[in-house]
Amino acid sequence: MRIRVLLFAGAKEAMRAGAVDVEVNASSADNTVSVAELMDSLRQTHPPLAKVLPNSLLAVNQEYAEDDVRIKEGDEVALIPPISGG
Numbered sequence: 001m002r003i004r005v006l007l008f009a010g011a012k013e014a015m016r017a018g019a020v021d022v023e024v025n026a027s028s029a030d031n032t033v034s035v036a037e038l039m040d041s042l043r044q045t046h047p048p049l050a051k052v053l054p055n056s057l058l059a060v061n062q063e064y065a066e067d068d069v070r071i072k073e074g075d076e077v078a079l080i081p082p083i084s085g086g
Contacts, residue, residue, distance in 0.1 A: 001026045003038060003071060006078040011056065014048040022046075035060070036067035038077070052081040 006019050024033045024041045033041075035058050043053055058065050059078040071077060 001031065001033065001073050003033070003073065003075070003077055005038070005042065006076070008078065008080055009083050010052045010081040011049055011079045014052055015046065020046055030070070030072075032070040032072045034067060035065045035069045035071065038071060039067075042079070049079075052079075056081040 001024055003022050003024060004019055005022055007015055007017065012018055020042075022038065022041050022045060024038060026033055027037060039053060039058065042049055057080045059076075059080055060069055060071055061076050062078075064080075065071075
């Protein structure tokens with residue numbers, strides 16, 4: 001299954017792109033993956049994100065998602081690293 005992940009702030013800078021596509025194997029009968037599985041795939045397939053992933057949040061369909069939330073193909077997924085500012 002292919003999932004497009006929108007990137008913001010430090011993640012966007014690390015990848016020099018506004019989004020990345022990630023191929024993940026659906027692990028359940030309903031053809032979904034968990035947030036945790038997607039984060040693992042991002043870590044393995046996009047090494048420049050390694051520094052920002054540990055402190056980042058994932059949003060699925062514009063809502064912050066915990067590790068056990070299931071993602072299906074076509075969902076809007078965004079990686080949101082910590083944002084600093086003054």
